[in-house]
Amino acid sequence: MSNASKLQAGVLRLYRPFLWLYPAEFRDEYRRELCLAFVDRWREERTLVGLLSVWFHAIFGIFYQAPREHYHMIVHDLRYAFRILRKDLSVTAAAVLILALGIGSTTLVFSLANGLLLRPLPYPQPERIIAVTESSPKDPNETTQISFPNYFDIRARARLLDDIAVFASAQWPIRGEGSAERVPGASVSDGIFRVMGLDPLLGRAISREDDLPSGPKVVVISEELWQRRYGRDPHILGRTIQIDEDRSTIIGVMPAGFHFPDRAEFWVPLQMDPAKAARTDYFLHAVARLKPGVSMEQATSELESLLEQIHRENPAVNNNWIARAIPIRDFVAGSYRKAVITLLVAVGLLLLIACANVCNLLLVKASSRVREIAVRTALGATRRRLLRQLITESLLLGLAGGALGVLLAYAGIPALLSLIPVNLPLWMNFSPDSRVLAFAVGVSLITTLGFGVVPAFGSFHADLTDSLKEGGRGGMSGTRSKFMRHGLVIGEVALSVILLAGAGLMIRSFLALRMQDLGFRPENVLSTSLDWPESRYHDGPPARALLARLTSEVSSLPGVISTSFSSGAPLDDGWGRIFTIENHPVDLKDMTFINHIVVTPGYFHTLAIPLLQGRDFTENDFDTPHIVIVGETFAKKNWPNESPIGKRLRFGPPKNNEPWHTVVGVVADAKHGAYKGEDRASVYLPYNPDITPNVLLVRTAGDPLLLQLALRSRIVTLDSDIVVSRLFSLEQIIARVSWQDRFLTVLFTAFAALAVLLAAVGLYATISYTVSLSTHDIGIRMALGASASRVRAMILRQGMTLAAAGLCIGIVVAFALARLLKTQLYSVSPNDPVTYIAVPIVLILVAALAAFLPTRRATRVDPVIALRHE
Amino acid sequence: MRPFLLSRDTFHILVALADRDRHGYSIMQEIAERTGGEIRLSPSTLYSAVKRLLEQGFIEELEERPDPEHDDERRRYYRLTKTGKRAAMEEARHLEKLLSDARASGLVRKRA
Numbered sequence: 001m002s003n004a005s006k007l008q009a010g011v012l013r014l015y016r017p018f019l020w021l022y023p024a025e026f027r028d029e030y031r032r033e034l035c036l037a038f039v040d041r042w043r044e045e046r047t048l049v050g051l052l053s054v055w056f057h058a059i060f061g062i063f064y065q066a067p068r069e070h071y072h073m074i075v076h077d078l079r080y081a082f083r084i085l086r087k088d089l090s091v092t093a094a095a096v097l098i099l100a101l102g103i104g105s106t107t108l109v110f111s112l113a114n115g116l117l118l119r120p121l122p123y124p125q126p127e128r129i130i131a132v133t134e135s136s137p138k139d140p141n142e143t144t145q146i147s148f149p150n151y152f153d154i155r156a157r158a159r160l161l162d163d164i165a166v167f168a169s170a171q172w173p174i175r176g177e178g179s180a181e182r183v184p185g186a187s188v189s190d191g192i193f194r195v196m197g198l199d200p201l202l203g204r205a206i207s208r209e210d211d212l213p214s215g216p217k218v219v220v221i222s223e224e225l226w227q228r229r230y231g232r233d234p235h236i237l238g239r240t241i242q243i244d245e246d247r248s249t250i251i252g253v254m255p256a257g258f259h260f261p262d263r264a265e266f267w268v269p270l271q272m273d274p275a276k277a278a279r280t281d282y283f284l285h286a287v288a289r290l291k292p293g294v295s296m297e298q299a300t301s302e303l304e305s306l307l308e309q310i311h312r313e314n315p316a317v318n319n320n321w322i323a324r325a326i327p328i329r330d331f332v333a334g335s336y337r338k339a340v341i342t343l344l345v346a347v348g349l350l351l352l353i354a355c356a357n358v359c360n361l362l363l364v365k366a367s368s369r370v371r372e373i374a375v376r377t378a379l380g381a382t383r384r385r386l387l388r389q390l391i392t393e394s395l396l397l398g399l400a401g402g403a404l405g406v407l408l409a410y411a412g413i414p415a416l417l418s419l420i421p422v423n424l425p426l427w428m429n430f431s432p433d434s435r436v437l438a439f440a441v442g443v444s445l446i447t448t449l450g451f452g453v454v455p456a457f458g459s460f461h462a463d464l465t466d467s468l469k470e471g472g473r474g475g476m477s478g479t480r481s482k483f484m485r486h487g488l489v490i491g492e493v494a495l496s497v498i499l500l501a502g503a504g505l506m507i508r509s510f511l512a513l514r515m516q517d518l519g520f521r522p523e524n525v526l527s528t529s530l531d532w533p534e535s536r537y538h539d540g541p542p543a544r545a546l547l548a549r550l551t552s553e554v555s556s557l558p559g560v561i562s563t564s565f566s567s568g569a570p571l572d573d574g575w576g577r578i579f580t581i582e583n584h585p586v587d588l589k590d591m592t593f594i595n596h597i598v599v600t601p602g603y604f605h606t607l608a609i610p611l612l613q614g615r616d617f618t619e620n621d622f623d624t625p626h627i628v629i630v631g632e633t634f635a636k637k638n639w640p641n642e643s644p645i646g647k648r649l650r651f652g653p654p655k656n657n658e659p660w661h662t663v664v665g666v667v668a669d670a671k672h673g674a675y676k677g678e679d680r681a682s683v684y685l686p687y688n689p690d691i692t693p694n695v696l697l698v699r700t701a702g703d704p705l706l707l708q709l710a711l712r713s714r715i716v717t718l719d720s721d722i723v724v725s726r727l728f729s730l731e732q733i734i735a736r737v738s739w740q741d742r743f744l745t746v747l748f749t750a751f752a753a754l755a756v757l758l759a760a761v762g763l764y765a766t767i768s769y770t771v772s773l774s775t776h777d778i779g780i781r782m783a784l785g786a787s788a789s790r791v792r793a794m795i796l797r798q799g800m801t802l803a804a805a806g807l808c809i810g811i812v813v814a815f816a817l818a819r820l821l822k823t824q825l826y827s828v829s830p831n832d833p834v835t836y837i838a839v840p841i842v843l844i845l846v847a848a849l850a851a852f853l854p855t856r857r858a859t860r861v862d863p864v865i866a867l868r869h870e
Numbered sequence: 871m872r873p874f875l876l877s878r879d880t881f882h883i884l885v886a887l888a889d890r891d892r893h894g895y896s897i898m899q900e901i902a903e904r905t906g907g908e909i910r911l912s913p914s915t916l917y918s919a920v921k922r923l924l925e926q927g928f929i930e931e932l933e934e935r936p937d938p939e940h941d942d943e944r945r946r947y948y949r950l951t952k953t954g955k956r957a958a959m960e961e962a963r964h965l966e967k968l969l970s971d972a973r974a975s976g977l978v979r980k981r982a
Contacts, residue, residue: 030917030921032944033894033913033917033945033946034914037895037898040895041895041913057910058913062912062914065918068918069918069921
C-alpha cells in the first residue's frame with residue numbers, strides 16, 4: 001500500500017466513527033458516499049489550514065445534520081403511525097383504554113407508595129432522624145414507647161446522638177378567645193425541635209429551663225393555629241392561650257407545615273421529674289437525631305448497651321427489654337408498608353394482564369397487516385426500519401395510554417382518599433410529583449416494550465411470498481400466531497385468577513373481622529369525649545354532680561335508652577396497666593397488660609355486656625372504692641376452678657403501694673382495646689373520687705347519628721365551656737379503626753374485578769378471531785350436516801380449554817403466593833377452602849360467557865357463502 | 871405564494887445538476903467553483919440535502935454511470951428530474967424578480 005493510500009485509510013478511520021451519529025438507515029445508505037466525498041475533499045487541500053478547515057467543516061456538518069436526520073425520521077414514523085392508528089380506530093381506542101386502566105391503576109398505587117414510603121419527610125436531613133423504642137426480648141418486633149427516666153438517662157449518656165427528645169401526643173380543649181375546640185397537640189421535651197431540625201418562625205423554641213418540673217407555663221403553636229385563632233397577629237408572642245385549665249404564654253410559632261407528631265398544632269413542655277416518674281411507665285415516644293455519619297446499627301448498639309447499663313443500675317425494674325433505633329420513616333409509616341407493597345404487587349399483576357391484552361389485540365392486528373409489511377419489504381424497507389416503525393406505533397399507544405392513565409390517577413387520588421374515614425398525619429402527601437410522573441412515563445415505556453415488541457417481531461415471521469399472493473390469507477403463519485395468542489390468554493386468565501384469589505381472601509378476612517363477636521352490641525350507640533373545666537368540676541363530688549346532670553339531661557332526649565360514662569370509648573382506647581394477683585406474684589419480666597376501664601354504673605347495660613357472676617356497679621360504689629369487675633377469660637385464667645368473687649388484685653409493678661382491689665363481679669369478654677387481633681383482658685373499675693370517666697356512651701332506639709346535633713346542643717346548653725369532640729357512633733369507630741382493612745379489600749377487589757374483566761375481553765377477542773379465521777371450516781362442517789349446537793359446543797370447548805388451563809396455572813400460583821398475604825388476613829387461612837372453591841366458579845362463569853358470545857356468530861355462518869370464500 | 875421554497879444549498883445543488891449528471895463530490899466541486907470558493911458544502915450537508923431532494927422527486931439516482939472512463943464505478947450519480955428542473959427555474963425566476971424589484975427601488979445599482 002502506498003503512503004498516500006495509507007494516509008487516506010487513516011483519515012477515514014478517524015472520520016467513520018462520527019457517522020455513527022446518523023440514524024442507521026441513513027448511515028447504511030450514504031456511508032460510502034460520505035466517505036468518498038470526504039476523502040476527495042481532503043485530497044484537494046495542500047495547506048495545514050486548509051486540511052484543518054476540511055476536518056472542521058466535515059465534523060461540524062455531521063454534528064449539525066445527524067440530529068436533523070433523526071428528527072426527520074421520527075416525524076415520518078410518527079406521521080405514518082398516526083395514520084395507521086387512525087385507520088383502525090376501534091382497536092386503537094380499545095388498546096389505549098386498556099393501557100390507561102393498567103397504567104392509571106399502577107400510577108395511583110404508586111402515588112400512595114410515594115406519599116408514604118418515598119417522598120422525603122418534611123424535615124431537614126430526615127435520614128438522620130430516628131425513633132428510639134424499647135421492646136420485650138420475647139417479641140423484639142413489637143416495639144413500644146419508652147419511660148421518662150430511661151429517656152433522661154439516655155440523653156445524658158448517648159454519644160452518637162446530636163439530641164434526643166420525647167413526646168406524648170393528645171388532644172386538648174382550647175378555650176378562651178373564640179369558640180372552645182379540641183385541638184391535637186403534644187407534651188414534649190425541650191429537644192423536639194432540634195431533633196426535627198426546625199426553628200420557630202417567630203419567637204423561640206421550648207428551652208431546657210422551660211422543661212424543668214418547676215418550669216413556666218409556655219406553649220409553641222403551629223402557624224396554622226396562629227392563622228386560625230389569632231389571624232396572624234404579629235404581637236402573638238407573650239399572649240396567653242388557655243389549654244384546658246392552664247393559661248400558657250405563647251413563646252413561639254413554628255413554620256407552616258410543621259405538625260410533628262401527626263397533626264399537632266401546639267407543643268407544651270413535658271416538665272416531668274425523672275426522680276418521680278416510674279421507670280416502667282412506657283408512655284412516651286422518643287425521637288433522636290444522629291450525629292452525621294452515624295449508622296442505624298451503631299446507634300442501636302449504643303442504645304442497647306446504655307439500656308443494659310441502666311437496668312444494671314436499677315435491678316428492681318430490670319425487665320430485660322432492649323432499646324432500638326429505627327428510621328423515622330419506619331416509625332411513622334412502617335405499619336403501612338406491607339399493605340402498600342401488597343397493593344403494588346396486585347396492581348403490577350393487573351398491569352401485566354393489560355399488557356397481555358393489548359399484545360393480543362396487536363397480534364390479531366399484525367396478522368391483518370402482514371400484506372402491508374410484505375409490500376413495504378418488497379419496496380426495499382429494511383427490517384430495522386419496519387421494526388422501528390412498528391415500535392413507534394406501540395410507543396404512541398403506550399404514551400397515549402400513559403397520559404390517559406395519569407389523568408385517571410390524578411382523578412383517582414381524591415376518590416381513594418375519600419375511602420379513608422380518619423384524619424391522616426399531615427406529612428402524608430399523595431399529590432403526584434415529578435417522581436410519580438417519571439414512574440408513569442417509565443411504566444408506559446416498559447409496558448410498550450411488553451406489548452409492542454412481540455407482535456412487531458411476529459410480523460416478520462410471516463411467509464412474505466405467500467402474503468403477496470393474490471388472496472393470500474396472510475396472518476402470522478397460523479400455528480405460531482395461534483400458539484402465542486392462546487398463550488397470552490392463558491396467562492391473562494392465570495393472572496386474573498391470582499388476583500381474584502387474593503381479593504377473595506381479603507374479602508373473607510374483612511367479613512370475618514366485621515362479623516366477629518365483639519362481646520357487646522355496637523349498633524345504636526353514640527360515643528363522645530367531653531372536656532369540662534376541671535377548676536369547676538374537679539374529680540370527686542363536683543365531677544360526680546356534673547355526670548349526674550349530664551346523664552339526666554341526655555336521658556331526657558327522645559329515643560335515648562340508656563346512658564353511661566367510661567374512661568375510653570370501646571375499640572378506641574389504649575389505657576393499659578400491669579397487675580399482680582394476690583398470692584400469685586409474677587416477675588416484672590412476665591407481667592402482661594390489661595385494659596384498665598373506669599365506668600359509671602349502667603355501662604354494661606348500655607353496651608349490652610352480660611353480667612355472669614357477682615354484681616354490677618352501683619352509685620354506692622363511688623365511695624367504696626377498690627373493687628373491680630373482671631372479664632370472663634381473665635377470671636378463668638387467674639382463678640381456675642374457683643370463684644373469682646372476693647379475690648384481690650393490684651395494679652402496677654410487683655412492689656408498690658397501690659391498694660388491693662376486690663373482684664365483685666364477672667362479665668362476658670368484650671373487646672375494648674384492639675379491634676383486630678388479640679385484645680388484652682379487661683378489668684373494670686367504678687368511677688370514684690380520683691378518676692372521672694369522660695367518654696359519654698348513649699344507646700338509642702333508632703339511628704344514633706340522628707341524635708348528634710341534639711346531644712351536642714343539650715350539653716353545650718348545660719355549660720358552654722364543655723368541649724364536645726369525637727362524636728361518633730360505635731359503628732363509625734369500628735369503620736375508623738378498621739379502615740386499612742376496608743381500604744385494602746376495596747382496592748384489591750376493584751383490581752381483581754378489572755383483571756377478570758380484561759381476561760374475559762381477551763378470551764372473547766381470541767375466540768372471536770378464531771371464529772372469523774375458521775369461517776371456512778365451519779362452513780364445511782355445517783355443509784356436511786353438523787348441527788349449529790355442535791358447532792357451538794366445539795367453539796365453546798376451545799374457549800373453555802384455554803380458560804381451564806389458565807385457571808389451573810392461576811390456582812397453583814395463587815396457592816403458593818397466598819402466604820404472602822398472611823399478615824394482612826384476619827382469622828382466615830391463606831389456604832381458605834371457601835376462596836379456592838369460589839374463585840374457579842366465578843371464573844368459569846365469566847369465561848363461559850366470554851366464550852359463548854362468539855359462538856352465536858359462528859352458527860350464523862351460511863355454508864354457501866363460507867365456501868364461496870375460497 | 872411561492873410554489874417552492876428552496877434553501878440556498880438545495881438551489882445550488884439543483885443548479886449544479888442543471889448542465890449534467892454528477893456524483894456527490896462533483897456537485898460539491900461545481901458549487902465551490904461557481905461561487906468562487908465561497909460556498910463549500912460539507913459531505914454531510916450535501917447528502918442530507920440529496921436525500922431530501924430524492925424524496926421530493928427533484929433529483930433521481932442513475933442506474934448506469936454516464937462517464938465510464940473517468941468514473942469511479944462505485945459512485946452514485948444524480949440527475950435533475952423534470953419536477954426538480956421546474957422547481958429550480960421557478961426559484962430562479964423568483965430571484966430574478968426580487969433582483970429587478972431591488973433595482974427598481976434603487977437598492978441595487980442598475981447594470982450599465
